[in-house]
Amino acid sequence: MNFIAFDFExxxxxxxxxxxxxxxxxxxxxxxxxxxxxxxxxxxxxxKNIQIHGIRPxxxxxxxxxxxxxxxxxxxxxxxxxxxxxxxxFDCNILKGCLEYYGLEQPHYLSLCTVRTSKQLFxxxxxxxxxxxxxxxxxxxxxxxxxxxDSLACANILLYQANHFGVNPLKKLVKVI
Numbered sequence: 775m776n777f778i779a780f781d782f783e784x785x786x787x788x789x790x791x792x793x794x795x796x797x798x799x800x801x802x803x804x805x806x807x808x809x810x811x812x813x814x815x816x817x818x819x820x821x822k823n824i825q826i827h828g829i830r831p832x833x834x835x836x837x838x839x840x841x842x843x844x845x846x847x848x849x850x851x852x853x854x855x856x857x858x859x860x861x862x863x864f865d866c867n868i869l870k871g872c873l874e875y876y877g878l879e880q881p882h883y884l885s886l887c888t889v890r891t892s893k894q895l896f897x898x899x900x901x902x903x904x905x906x907x908x909x910x911x912x913x914x915x916x917x918x919x920x921x922x923x924d925s926l927a928c929a930n931i932l933l934y935q936a937n938h939f940g941v942n943p944l945k946k947l948v949k950v951i
């Protein structure tokens with residue numbers, strides 16, 4: 775499989791409040807690269823978000839703003855490239871919100887959610903949170919809510935699913951963005 779797993783962390787409930795992003799690139803079923811960056815959001819941090827991911831306003835003071843990060847990651851967002859996230863609607867909406875906020879063009883890509891694939895393939899799990907699915911499948915997730923660690927876990931979940939169930943049940947859940 776070829777895809778990119780990605781994850782955002784946010785400063786608050788605003789869709790343009792990304793404060794970190796990670797991409798994990800998978801080519802021919804192998805993780806071949808990754809990208810991680812803190813992002814300086816142009817909004818305040820909510821205490822609950824800080825409690826979840828541990829990123830504080832002082833951590834992003836010298837971080838690039840989203841348009842700078844977008845210049846680095848934009849080439850990855852190609853029309854038929856598959857992007858995978860655990861709760862993909864959240865991450866796709868954060869990307870869309872950041873792009874809208876800065877007046878940047880929306881890319882077209884394919885999206886797949888590993889929450890949905892996990893619900894379909896592992897209905898017996900008590901829940902389908904990233905940490906639960908990772909634990910049940912024996913996938914390492916050292917720092918849950920760190921964008922890079924979450925993206926790595928997501929990539930490994932999809933690779934596990936493809937290896938054990940094939941790609942056909944996964945293809946049915948791909949969306950065009």
